[in-house]
Amino acid sequence: MRRITLFAIILISGFIISVNVFGETIAQVTHWELQAVNANGEGIYEETDKVIITGIVLNNPEEMLVPTPATGYMGGQWQIYVQGEDGDHAGTAVYLGQYYSKVGGQSGSYTDEQLLSELCRINHDPNTGYTFAAGDRIKVTGWYKFYKGKLNVNEIHEADPDFDFEMELLEPAVGLPRPEVISLDMVKDSNDGFLFDQTRMTGCEYYQGQLVRVDDVNIIDANNWAPDATVTISDGSGRTFPVKLGIGDGFTRYDCPTGQIDVIGIFDQESSGTTICKDGYRLWVTDYDGNGLVLTDRGHERGNLPGDINTDYKVDLTDFAELAANWLEQRAGLYDCE
Amino acid sequence: MRKAFTLIELLVVISIIGLLLGILVPCLSRAKELAKVTVVNAELRQIGLALDMYFENNKKYPPTEADCISGKLTDHLYQLPRALVESHYLTRMSEEEAMSTNLEDRFNHGHTYKYRCAGEIIVDRNRISTSIAASLWIPNHFPSRSSIDPEQGRWYPDIDERKRYSGDYSSYFPRSPVSWVVFSLGPKFSEEWLEEKIGIESRYPVPKELWYTPKQRRGFIVRMRLKQEYQIGSFDE
Numbered sequence: 001m002r003r004i005t006l007f008a009i010i011l012i013s014g015f016i017i018s019v020n021v022f023g024e025t026i027a028q029v030t031h032w033e034l035q036a037v038n039a040n041g042e043g044i045y046e047e048t049d050k051v052i053i054t055g056i057v058l059n060n061p062e063e064m065l066v067p068t069p070a071t072g073y074m075g076g077q078w079q080i081y082v083q084g085e086d087g088d089h090a091g092t093a094v095y096l097g098q099y100y101s102k103v104g105g106q107s108g109s110y111t112d113e114q115l116l117s118e119l120c121r122i123n124h125d126p127n128t129g130y131t132f133a134a135g136d137r138i139k140v141t142g143w144y145k146f147y148k149g150k151l152n153v154n155e156i157h158e159a160d161p162d163f164d165f166e167m168e169l170l171e172p173a174v175g176l177p178r179p180e181v182i183s184l185d186m187v188k189d190s191n192d193g194f195l196f197d198q199t200r201m202t203g204c205e206y207y208q209g210q211l212v213r214v215d216d217v218n219i220i221d222a223n224n225w226a227p228d229a230t231v232t233i234s235d236g237s238g239r240t241f242p243v244k245l246g247i248g249d250g251f252t253r254y255d256c257p258t259g260q261i262d263v264i265g266i267f268d269q270e271s272s273g274t275t276i277c278k279d280g281y282r283l284w285v286t287d288y289d290g291n292g293l294v295l296t297d298r299g300h301e302r303g304n305l306p307g308d309i310n311t312d313y314k315v316d317l318t319d320f321a322e323l324a325a326n327w328l329e330q331r332a333g334l335y336d337c338e
Numbered sequence: 339m340r341k342a343f344t345l346i347e348l349l350v351v352i353s354i355i356g357l358l359l360g361i362l363v364p365c366l367s368r369a370k371e372l373a374k375v376t377v378v379n380a381e382l383r384q385i386g387l388a389l390d391m392y393f394e395n396n397k398k399y400p401p402t403e404a405d406c407i408s409g410k411l412t413d414h415l416y417q418l419p420r421a422l423v424e425s426h427y428l429t430r431m432s433e434e435e436a437m438s439t440n441l442e443d444r445f446n447h448g449h450t451y452k453y454r455c456a457g458e459i460i461v462d463r464n465r466i467s468t469s470i471a472a473s474l475w476i477p478n479h480f481p482s483r484s485s486i487d488p489e490q491g492r493w494y495p496d497i498d499e500r501k502r503y504s505g506d507y508s509s510y511f512p513r514s515p516v517s518w519v520v521f522s523l524g525p526k527f528s529e530e531w532l533e534e535k536i537g538i539e540s541r542y543p544v545p546k547e548l549w550y551t552p553k554q555r556r557g558f559i560v561r562m563r564l565k566q567e568y569q570i571g572s573f574d575e
Contacts, residue, residue, distance in 0.1 A: 024469070042463060043463065046463075046465070049468075049469060073410070075538075099538050101538055101539050101540045102410055102411075102529075102538060102540075103404075103406045103408075103409065103410055103415060104404025104405070104406060104408075104415050104416065104461065104540075105404075105540075106404070106459065106470055106471065106472060106473050106500070107497070107500065108539055108540075109538050109539065143469075145406070145461070145462045146407070146462055146463045147406060147407060148407060156461055156462065156469075156470065157406055157461065158470060160497070160500070160501075162501065163469075276434075
């Protein structure tokens with residue numbers, strides 16, 4: 001009996017040690033918990049190796065970063081924002097890149113083929129094959145890493161499959177959350193500095209990672225208008241705010257809206273870097289539908305006319321021109337999973 | 339009696355001065371570069387001593403720093419370990435400075451020399467990772483032979499060893515033929531040059547093919563500790 005007890009103790013101890021040594025800790029967390037910061041704006045969550053988060057997808061990935069392999073310094077990149085629900089007042093970016101080795105990744109980079117395969121995997125629900133889009137409710141499981149003011153769910157810059165994140169559809173097309181209306185004096189002080197609150201109950205941190213709406217502002221540097229560029233909005237009281245433009249084709253197709261407009265975008269942060277983590281807030285508008293009044297994309301509307309490709313409420317030769325100009329173009333990897 | 343030079347005389351003198359400058363300027367710039375390389379080698383030696391002292395006290399080398407916030411190689415990626423500063427082996431910069439120490443790479447202003455080891459790594463918020471190990475690519479039979487061919491070397495630790503990693507690298511860390519390497523980007527460094535040599539993978543800077551030589555006037559200026567206890571580097575070549 002003694003021997004059996006001893007053997008059992010050794011076995012159980014061995015099991016516990018092996019879980020501690022080789023296991024990864026994981027927990028379901030709210031976005032609010034995950035995005036907690038210290039006085040320097042540095043993320044403080046570190047209770048587990050991996051996290052599970054749920055929420056609403058705020059953007060189509062191909063309108064935020066260019067996923068096509070071998071483009072730009074980091075190669076193809078993919079990113080979505082997921083916003084919390086039911087009082088979880090925060091949101092989290094989910095990111096994947098191609099050339100991790102250029103920024104210190106220890107298990108190399110993705111080849112073009114590997115990246116395409118990864119894009120196909122993360123862009124589709126593993127159970128149904130459904131293609132994720134803005135407005136879906138999803139669950140994300142993955143590692144996380146602090147980057148310039150916020151914690152992203154990502155592969156901690158490792159191409160090894162052990163560090164993959166997984167996305168799962170909970171409910172399709174539930175719709176985008178209603179954007180929270182803010183004014184620039186809620187996020188900027190009288191000297192036009194970003195308002196930072198470590199408790200995240202006010203200022204920029206309170207809105208970070210969420211869809212917000214700023215009413216009655218002007219774009220003061222319309223000459224910067226272009227895909228992937230940044231323009232500045234002003235409320236006329238000396239407060240300004242940067243608006244990062246995505247890569248949706250609306251920024252090419254339409255002119256910069258003039259006069260007083262509203263802006264609906266994702267409240268993002270990309271601070272200046274290694275030591276300062278509270279100086280780089282911005283709105284991210286991923287596409288524009290040319291409506292002239294609100295800088296946002298209302299969902300690729302077609303004016304209820306089949307064939308109205310350029311959404312000018314008229315089906316004519318200019319629609320053919322659009323069709324011809326973009327014939328056979330595709331965002332590689334997101335939808336073609338052969 | 340003539341009081342002034344003729345145009346011809348002036349032109350001759352100017353051309354001689356131009357010719358002399360044409361010969362002297364490249365020589366001076368070369369001499370300046372060599373002087374800088376000498377200073378870099380002296381400073382890398384100083385860092386090597388600091389690393390040895392750190393090892394004596396901690397029985398391990400400090401972690402590699404590869405937090406993506408530090409950016410790419412021309413930014414702060416692989417900058418000198420803060421652990422060396424916190425242990426007072428190197429001088430600290432102010433808290434606001436991105437540079438971990440005042441030992442600035444003379445060929446990459448505003449940034450420290452670089453440090454990589456086969457062992458611990460910081461990839462996020464100054465915390466040593468318990469999931470990822472820092473690795474070094476080392477050519478087979480190094481240092482007697484060297485190559486940049488991916489087939490002629492291996493990572494230490496390799497993929498399988500990395501998969502078993504759980505925060506304690508001591509079991510396989512001593513197997514790496516190179517314990518650590520400190521390096522300067524050297525003159526005329528560019529990401530394009532490096533990519534041309536080895537592609538996008540980070541198989542630098544151990545292979546000798548990537549080292550600075552006075553003849554090529556380009557490449558990493560390196561110093562590294564071999565498993566056999568002695569230090570080698572581009573200063574030997």
